[in-house]
Amino acid sequence: MASHRKPRGRSAGIRTTPAVGITTAALTSVALLSQSAQAAPAAPTAPSAPVEPSLDEVKKKVDDLYHQAGVATQRYNSAKEKTEKQRKKVDRLLDGVARRADKLNEARQELGSFAAAQYRTGAASETATMMLANDPQGYFDQNHLADRLTSRQKKAVDEYQAEQASATKQRTKAAKSLKTLSESRDDLRTSKRTVQRKLGEARALLSELTAEEKARLAAIERKKEREAKRKAEELAREQAAEAERKRKAEEAAQKEREKEREKERGGGQGSSGPDTGSGPGPGAEPGSGATKAAKVIGFAEAQIGKPYVWGATGPDSYDCSGLTQDAWKAAGISLPRTTWDQVKVGTTVKTADAAPGDLVFFYDDISHVGIYIGDGKMIHAPKPGANVRVESIYYMPIHSVVRPA
Structure with a gap:
């Protein structure tokens, strides 16, 4: 049996629900528009320009650069003085090494003549063996070569060993001194570059100033x-x-x-006149x-x-x-x-x-x-x-x- 209740129309549902939604949205929009109307309009944001330094700041910067260049100049002067002294020291040491090498060669030649004489006579050339040994003194001690050598030969051996030790010591000194010289030259170059850089920066700052500045x-x-x-x-x-x-x-x-x-002279008797202290005073004499x-x-x-x-x-x-x-x-x-x-x-x-x-x-x-x-x-x-x-x-x-x- 069919119902006599009046069916609810679809259009009624459509009108009710959207009406609530539209009203809420409309109120929200009105409120936002009202707030926007009351607020001051925001100014457009312009890109910030770089802040130019004041003239006083430029002057201070230039003065600082000149000051830093002055400090670097003193470092340069110090490094240059040290380099020159070290170079002279190296030259003296290298001259000494050359002299020691000459003396060592002379001592070696003297020993060589003894070794050649032993070879010609058919004797065992212990002198030559000693010369070729890594430790001539040790070989000399072990084989008691002194018992077989003349005093002249013994003197030649002693001189050779002394010159060999001296030459080695001199070469070591020269090598260390050369290293120090190299370090001094590095300091010199660094200081020079620093001076040039600081002065270049100062000149660049000054060149950017206008005539008025x-x-x-x-x-x-x-x-x-x-x-x-x-x-x-x-x-x-x-x-x-x-x-x-x-x-x-x-x-x-x-x-x-x-x-x-005057009192000591009894009121001036025998006085030849007052001593005025004339003549060159302290600090006026030569030197x-x-x-x-x-x-x-x-x-x-x-x-x-x-x-x-x-x-x-x-x-x-x-x-x-x-x-x-x-x-x-x-x-x-x-x-x-x-x-x-x-x-x-x-x-x-x-x-x-x-x-x-x-x-x-x-x-x-x-x-x-x-x-x-x-x-x-x-x-x-x-x-x-x-x-x-x-x-x-x-x-x-x-x-x-x-x-x-």
Whole structure:
């Protein structure tokens, strides 16, 4: 029997379910659109451009590169000096090896004549056997060859053995020295490449600057020079005041000595006049420190205007320690080649007590040096691209002041 219940239409189901889904989706879309409308629109992201270094950063980088090149120059100077010394040592050793070889050949010929004589007489040629043995001394001892040899033959055997041992020792020394020489040359090449690389990097940085930037860089440099000059003038005033104080103190002491002498003479009887202490004072006599300093400064002044060239020791160009070495050589004092060794020669004094001729060393690594000339100034060979010149000692951070003599 057929049911009288009204069947549910398919269309009703379709209308109900999608309606809920559409409503939810629509509400969600409206909410998202509303949030998007309220939010500020995002700006398009542009690719970030590389940050160009400031002019101060470029200057600092260039100065650092020049400083590093200066350090490498001192390493180069040290390696070059060591290489030259080692080469001379090797030459002496090789000459010694050649002389020992000649003497060994002479001793061998002497023994050979004895061996030939034994062969001609039909005797057993023990001398020849000994010469060919790996251990001539052992063979000699075992066979008591001394009992069969004349004193002349015995002397020839002794000389041969002595020369053989000496030649071996000399060859060993020469081989070790050659190895050291090779290592020194490697250090020399490495230091040279380092200097060239650092200077190349500095030149490349400077070449990238515009004309305006170069002008600004020059202005920064002038400001630095003015500040260094101001400090030098301040030091000069302090030193002048101290010198005046010492002069007055010496004058007062001199007057007191004159008064004491007057009292001892009974009020001036028999006096030939006060002793003013005239004549050359300490340091003024020939060979004194003041005389040597004058020679040093005179030499240095004659080099002003010559170019700085790393590794150079004159006479046409200099690096910093090459100039100081040559200047003190003119005064009869031999200084080592590098700043690291020069700073060890002489007496260290305070900067305020610096006197003409003293060596002023710079930076914590002691990679630069100049010659003090007074008034807070020095003569030095600054850096590549610059000439030997007068400059304030405060242009660079001072490490120490040394008086060689």
